[in-house]
Amino acid sequence: MVDIGRRAALAALLAAGLVPCADAGAASRTPVTEGTAVPSGPRPPASLLGEEIRRLPTSRKVVALTFNAAWDEAGIDTVLAELRRRALPATFFPTGAFAAAHPRAVRTIGAAHGLGNHSYSHPYFEELTTAQRVEEVRRADAAIRKASGTEPLPFFRFPYSATTRDCVTDVNDLGYAAIEFTADTNGYLGPQGGMSVEAAVERAVDALSPGAIIQMHVGSSGDGTVLDAEALPLVIDAAEAGGYTVVDLRAFLVP
Template sequence: MTSPQRRLRRRTFLAAGAALALPPSGGSAAFRHPAAGAGPVTGRRGPADLFGKEIRLVPTGDPVVALTFNAAWNDDGIDAVLDELRNRDVPATFFLTGRFAEANPAAAEALAAEHGVASHSYSHPRLADLDRAGLREEVERADEAIRGATGTDPLPFYRFPYGETSPSAIAQVNALGYADIEFTDDTLGYLGEGGGVSVEDAADRAARAIRPGMILQMHLGSTETSGPNVDSRALPAVVDAVESRGYTVIDLASLARRPGGSRSRRHGGAQTRIRR
């Protein structure tokens, strides 16, 4: 992709992000903590039409999908992912933990320079281990860390660690100015070859999940047990599968704003999943 094309994509992404940062009807003041007399929490306005939901799929008849990556460990796979996205002219959204942004500021800045970045908490805790004050701290510290590392505002999206949500936690995150954006399916690439998931396994899982409005979750980084990052190596086959079926990868912010709203999952308590 040429430099003018990259600049055009960046302007397009920023326009989509700016649209998401404001309520659809103009809204009022910045979202405030529900406690009486509390001042602005993040100093931002959130996408109010996306609130009150655990968003996992955007209902649309159009053959479009969004690619997302979580980053909570190291920067393994980031260069390969950015190169592939750039060469294929494909957008993605990256959900960063605050600790990742602090430990890998150059990587976080590189991701934000070409794609959307959003919050995946500060320290990647289990939801059951947090009270209201703890969740608020996770959201606010992550926001500060991501802004500090990238020099830009993250998207008003929050993805809970481990896919664990609850109505009360979603409501609190919404009050802080963030929509809860989860995922339709996960490649399970974070397990790595050390955990029994090969590059081919991850790509096949993604291909089977393709449907209109899908939000695919993948991961960057690696651990001592996972081995080298799998999803970065599976990405070319994932994009091939999407395009061979006549689908188009679009930016998550644009997908979330498509007519028809978003499909949510409502439930009565925290949900525990193996996905990270």
């Protein structure tokens, strides 16, 4: 599923930044062939396959913090410092183009946190053929591996959160779980998009429930502002005050 307003806002940020859009052909699907799978580490359990995951399969009061990285490095140091200060995990989903352009940042992130796959060039996956989707995932995996020097997680997040059943099947066939989110703080919109730190925190707090996955972004909103970096301490405070524990997505690789 896809939010049209979200697509437009993210597309504008990407157009102003580093990430080129992939050429989209007529969407069609042929089975992913043997030998195209990418992850060489643990595979996702069956509970994470067959659909886009917007909530972790648990009844415990836990929440996962995730960050997408697709344009610039703004806010990364602030986010990492806050997570380090609190000894908390997060999962980052860089694009391959981001990893190629900012290898030092990706290596720093990967030294402390899990790295998922957010495609190479942030295209609309529902507009791609299966072969094009495979190329996006494989190319991103190679770039993230090269930049980080670590084994990426078998977690894929669709650009623009735009998914179809065929898209999910294709990434599952490649060995990835489709990890989306319960709520996005929308901090990436920045003040010019009508967002504030308080509004970003409120969106995260409103989504708190067992197994919630919160999506945030690193990278500036165009005016140098990184609302999610500023909101992160308040989001964590609110979650902990509500009795929630921040968990690592990697814990859910165990069946």
